[in-house]
Amino acid sequence: MSGHVSMKVTDLRVAVAEDGEAILEGVSFELHPGKIFALVGESGSGKSVTSLAAMRLLPEALAITGGAVSVGEEDLFDLSESQMQRVRGRRVAMIFQNAMSALNPVQTAGQQVAETLRLHTSLSGDALRQRVVQLFAEVGIPDPEDRFSFYPHQLSGGQQQRVMIAMALACEPEILIADEPTTALDVTIQEQVLDLIRELTESRKLAVLLITHDMGVVRNTADEVAVMYRGEIIERAPVDDFFHNPQQAYSRRLIDALPDLSRFQSIAVEEPLLRLDEVKVYFPIRRGVLQRVVDHTRAVDGVSLSIGKGETYALVGESGSGKSTLGRAILNLDEMAGGQIRFHGEPLQDLTRRQMLPYRKRIQVIFQNPYSSMNPRLTVGEIIAEGMVSLGLGLNAAEREERIGQLLQRVQLEGDFSQRYPHEFSGGQLQRIAIARALAVEPELIICDEPTSALDVSIRAEVLELLQELQREFGVSYLFITHDLSIVPSLAHHVGVMQLGKIVEQGTAEQILTAPRHPYTRALLASVPRVDP
Amino acid sequence: MKRQSFQSPDAGRTGLSILLALVTILLVACGDPPWNNPHPPAADDLLTYQSVMTPAPPKHLDPAISYASDEALFIMQIYEPPMAYHFLKRPYELLPGSLAAFPEVTYLDEQGTEIAEDDGDPAYTRYTLRLRDDLHYQPHPAFAKDASGAPLYLFDSAAAGAAYRRIPDFPQTGDRPVQANDFVYSVKRLADPLNGSPMLGFMSQYIVGMREFSETLAQVPRSGWLNLDDYPMKGLSVMDEHTLTITIMGRYPQFVYWLAMHFFAPVAPEVDRFYHNPGFEERNLTLDWWPVGSGPYMMVKNDPNSEIVLERNPNYREEFFPTEGAPGDLEAGFLEDAGKPVPFVDRAVFRLEKEVLPLWTKFLQGYYDRSGEVHGNTNGVFDQAFVVGPDGVEVSEELSEHQIVMSPDVKPGIYYYGFNMRDPVVGGYSEDKRKLRQALQIAFNTEEYLNIFRKGNGIAAHNLIPPGIPGHLKGEEGMNSYVYDWVDGEPRRKPIEYAKQLLEEAGYPNGRDARTGEPLKIFIDVQSQAIGNTSMNWIDRQFSQIGVQVEFRPADWNRTREKLLTGNTQIFSHGWLADYPDPENFLFLLYGPESPLECQCDGSNNSNFMHPEYDELFRRVRVLPPGPERDELVARMVEIYRREAVWLYAFYPKDIYLNNSWVHNTKRHGISKATLKYIRIDDRQRQQMRQKWNQPVTWPLYAGVFLIGALVLPGVNAYRRRQNATARQGGK
Amino acid sequence: MDVKPLLLWSDVLVFLLVISLVLFFYRLRRDPQTRERWGQVFSSRLGMVTFTVILTYVGIALLDSLHFRRALDTAQGGASQEVFYDNKVTSVLDLVLGGMGDRFERTYSAPFALKSFEKQNMKDEEGRAIRDFPLLEHAGRHLADPADRWPDVLAKTVTALLWGLLLGSIWIAPQWWWLRGSANPWYASWGVQLVVICLGTWAVVVSRYYHILGTDLGGTDVLYQSLKGVRTGVLLGTLSTLIMLPIAVTLGVMAGYFKGWVDDLVQYLYTTLSSIPGILLIAASVLLFQVYIDLNPDFFSIGMEKADARFIALCFILGVTSWSTLCRLIRAETLKISQLGYVQAAHAFGVSHSRILGRHILPNVVHIILITFVLDFSALVLAEAVLSYIGVGIDPSMGSWGNMINGARSELSRQPPVWWTLTGAFFFMFALVLAANLFSDLVRDAFDPRSSGRRSEA
């Protein structure tokens, strides 16, 4: 890696303005034209702060305490704010994580791109518009003429991110900083956006700083990679070297979290526990003066599946495919429009609240967001005890206390945590508590609704590990709802792929992952990053 | 490349100079001072009297319906009743108004034959009224006629007259002389049950045939206008175009006073008919809103939300300023205009002022000629500027420059806290109860109360008859000797020790019941709006001097009235404003049969005072003509009132009206409101004074502009600093 | 001295409120999240200062809520030994103020004046009638020469302040001992406490010799009146919210949780109520209560109870008219919470409705109640003045700033103006409302998830 350096960051230091607590402790790297430099790390490692500091866009609570960022001859930190405005967008551009919120909701997509041009060029009127349309076409937005006057909310997630990219590239900057550009996107679209960035890097000789937490993205996109950990770059290497020979244990862990598509769960038993037949969940659409129901949103549109005892069934699909609604329907939290759910052969649908009670004990749930699934005003002990009390497990207070201690230890937490409150725990710990809560009533089936999607990769693995252990120990079945195919191989016995309320393909994990038949499954699979294909 | 840059100091300076320029332009645009003139610029050169109506606009202007002094203020300028009062003379003197002479009185027996005045009790009295021959109505569309002589503005449907929203909208007007029948018509209107006149109940006791007339009309099915001329009333007859008679039952000498009130002013049947045009009522085109009369002024604008404007009636009869007055009037300059034709001012604007504060300010700024019409409006603002002392009113130095003229006005009325004579604790006619009441009377220091809470605007009453009315005596003989002692040529309230002694004799030593030891607690019913916290505290302190505890029971007027009607009070507050200046109009306040419990009606004797001697005397006084014989009987009645201590305290309300120096002939008449025609204005002086008193203070405007500039500048600087900051200064 | 304690309804309510607040906070002590948030409020100097100011007002209000009636001396030669009580109600505050309210003048007098504001007829030494400003009964009578007034005031001030410092240190020392280790800026609170104690001592001492804020039309000390207004202001601000809480919370939570027709009904109710112009509703209701009180005089043996009943009615009405806002907020929050994981989880555990409401929903809408409580407080204090102006406010016999302003309005147009009643009411009201506003800002910042979210982001 030699030659021209587009941007050089030297010993960048950032601290909290109020108490001087260091956030970045001397970060240095260089960006080269036509190359993508990836900065990887888990949340809180300081990778976003690095990018914002380089652009001098830090929030007021943080202050740059040292270092230099030079672009060409200029040190950006020596410029006045008004001079800096001439650098931003023209020489250094930036795209952000969540395009929906990063775009101004009350301006049309075209106007926002045009603004960049207006700020840095003398284009105006029709010429300006033409240029914007041209840019839209370049970043692959269909019907660029029409899309000019679309508001951000009228565009799909991928298109929004493309508008962001168009905006960033409008003035042909030398450097592009992309801060988690694909995180909020569905996997299939994620791939397309990354392709676009790669392509533009090549064609425009851009120097790109790509910030991400996703090792798969790094593997597929970057030329060089640096791992950040607690405000420092702990390892820096060309991509191939890095993946084949990581120097640091931490880097190793990150790489290990990538899926291994060669080992699958063997199918164990075939004793059906839960059977779904043509389950439908509709939500009414009301219109008109009298709010009559004119149509239905078919959230779940005829799903049939079966889960055996001690088995894990992974339900995979992108957001909005109806997979979570299905979970709620099984729990009798949403009303069904048709079909049958049988648990041990007994129908669950149309049961009243009271009739449902005996089954509550046997079917439990773990939610996606560990923070909102615990009442912040109750102690962990109280949270775990809730089910035991209301489902009448017949334990007295002391017995409950003892059981809570055991459960906490079982999920690898300390028994005396029961007196503490949810906000004192990390996400991973909370998810363990959620597991303990579900286990407390000794269920036969646990519906896991994206239990790991809010967790960092290194913790994710631990939680999945725990779930598997528990399955082996208690013979409990899981319905595992996820959007992330990469966690499936190590976990699931059966997989169902859901799209628009329907299961488009199901079978054993091995079948689906190695020999997908449905194009949608294939698309999903293609976007899963692998270390060694 | 075009760049957006912010040249802050320049921009700040430019902004500031723009603001300054704006202020200057505004100042120029405002024109000459004074800027605070609340009146619109005059469109013509009519001499305009500028005054106020407070605190609310009149509700009724129909002479048959209205019964309030703030309404009389307008009605009495527009209508002219048969009788009137002399403007200057005191005691009040009746004069013929629209009559050519005093009414002729004849007494009739049952059969209707004339009898002599002192010939026993006559069955009827007949009043013969002869009109002046120069009476003429104001121009009004009701009198407008088409070529054929038929009324021009008579519509068959509401749509036909929908274009007219106010009286000035009618292009054609007409007028005609006043006729005797118009007076008859207006008395019939009093009797029309649909009008709901407050006089109906009272007058039908007297006017022959009024009750029957009213009952007949109640049976008549009607829609639209009903010509009252078609229904005769027994006691009324038209002799000729200028003569009419009114016959009343028995003998009622006070009837002639009623003739000076607007109930008896002429109303033309055409007018009544005009206002009953379909759809007129919905647009407030009624006699209640647009009065039509023969008085000195006529209404040209009635916007009760902001102002009422009267203009000179071009058809007003010949009238001159009186040439003689009461003693002192000549010195006070009230006779400067003697013999000149009235009215003097062409137009009178009465602006609505709900609050005393702005009214007061505008008066001091010279924008109102007088501080009030119906109220002096000086109570709330009386202070060091105006203090009522023993030698009249003292004025502060600043205001003496304004040369403001005071017009004191003692109304023929009385405000009092009465005892309920049927109350088991304070009521009753035994000696100890009398003493108890007298003790309470002594403890309540009326003079002090008036000084503090009415700013001296009141006279402590020793009598139930106010000054200016026969029966009111001044000096030692007019003193209430049960409460006061005559010391050094003036009455002095008896000492508290004496009150305590009386209280002990009444069985309440130190305010404690001699038998049970229970403290004496008295209950006072007050109208909640009429009393403040401070005066309640003050009264409490007064009675605590003799160990008596007070409990107030404030309530709204409806509730208070209910309590009075059922006798469910102990001490109550009440007041009475006389209709006419005769002792009878006050003495009846304690006449036994007038007790609400006695007559089962809305009687005026709310104290439920029952004293056979008093009642007997009253019946005699009522029919006696004024004279020494009557005076003696009245004095005996007053003595009974004092001895029995019927009222806790009483005072005659006094009001002070202030007049700017350019207003002349401002003497107040306690009863009649028809005095606007005598007012004279010196317009030139008014202009000068207004100029002088209202020079605006402009520095705050400039100060304000600089303040805004001073606030903007630091912001601009802060912005500039941020724009020039680098990341090196440890900042951002 | 023999006294008979008198418990007015508003006293009962306010002490209930204090007790429940104390219990509430005691219970919440163990909830770490709440503790952390309160910690955030009190970790700022501003929080400490404003809270101390508010507590001072509340303290005055509570002292003024301990009412009693003095016994009258036994009647001379009275047959019975029964003790009778004065119908004048005294409060502990009156005792503390050392009879400040009993030193009446004839009428107006300016602050620290020696003579009345208005002239009076008097006799001079020779017995001639003259007209001059009379000397005040209770101000400067100890002075030999009127010229000594300001030096005397200064001397009295210095002594009073020294006493104040002494009392203040005695009061603060144990607190200092107790809170040595605390991280919160207690020194700010102590500063305010010291100032308050010094001012209080000064006022009590100097008011024995002068009328510090002058006297009003009826000759009552204006400072005393302003202090009596404290109870009205504080109670109105707190009780109104307290009274409406049960209705608003119950309906709001029910609507948000059960949805369906319950929700429709509650929404109908609050839309209807809030669509009536508030002032009309309040006026009509106040008049209604007034009539009820007038019609049932037997319920209230003394005037104070009557005024108190009207006061409570006013609190109630203000509460009812403002409930719709709180109800709406709680409904929205409940809707949100009932979608959250822990409520869903509770459903999955088969927890009953009442238990979900009690354990999961209610505790998590408490912050809204709290924010509304502090935000409404100052608004209600301000509203009182306006309502009293319109004539549907506090009973005139009950001291309140609104009544003072209302009465004092025309005094300003006098020549020279009587400015002190207005000033007195203004400063006492302003200090309370300002403290409450600043404090409510802090509370909102700490408890409102939106603003606290922003804070943690930064």
Next chain:
Amino acid sequence: MFAYIVRRLLYAIPILIGVNLLTFTLFFVVNSPDDMAVSQLGEKYVTPEAIAAWKKKNGYDKPLFVNAEGAGLAAVTDTIFFTKSLKLFAFDFGRSESGRDITTDVSTRMWPSLAVALPTFIVGIWVNICVALLVVMFHATRLDRWAVFVFVCLMSISYLFYIIGGQYLVAKTWKLVPISGFHADAQAWKFLILPVLVGVVAGIGSGARWYRTLFLEEANQDYVRTARAKGASEIGILFTHILPNALIPILTGVVVLIPSLFMGSLLIESFFGIPGLGSYMLDAIKSQDFAIVRSMVFIGSILYIVGLILTDISYTWADPRVRLN
């Protein structure tokens, strides 16, 4: 959207019925028709016949809510409540208890109310936004904190003090404008200066503080960071990004007030002697004129409901993300 508005309007009917029911109940718990007659007839010579005549004339000679004598539907329809409410729904307000036509009064008094309320409203919003923008420019300096403190101070002063102080200084001491009054002519602005000034100044505290919060809230949004990353200047961002977005809550927060502007301001109008609906209402309350109170409550409720609907519509207009259904 049309269907939405129609639905909202239909929903207004039960609300208005509820409002009327409440008004009637509240009023007649306090007053009997007899009381009303007495208050209207004055203090002298009030006879039972006069009371009966007044009740008949004004339509209060019926039972309040239920007519026990009426057969069938008449039991409900031949009542004061039904007859009076029905007229309201036909926008026939009838005559006040003192005999004046309410529709005329309302339609004439509406304009002075609007003449004060509208400038106060517009100037108020404008000034508040300007002040808030200025303060946002100070942002993160000590001045910002002081400005917020001053806002809170301004908020903590009772409205009454602003009015009293304004009248005392501007009108009485400096003699710059008339102290009160109103004329609907070319010089009307002379009377409006002071009330508008007082209204605006009194509103600065809460208004500017609220707007400042909104601006800062928007300033923390991601799209502002995007704009800065584009190289837009601080002022440019303030005007092209923050302001349009912050205007959404501002607009929708104030739109609900617009119809109520017709109702005027109770205090301002009564202090400044402006013959508008605010003082009309105040007078009606004081004199317990039920016909006016009833009509004003009805109008007020309608305006409030219209305000709510307008708010929803303004959302769709100001915020492209919102659609009504």
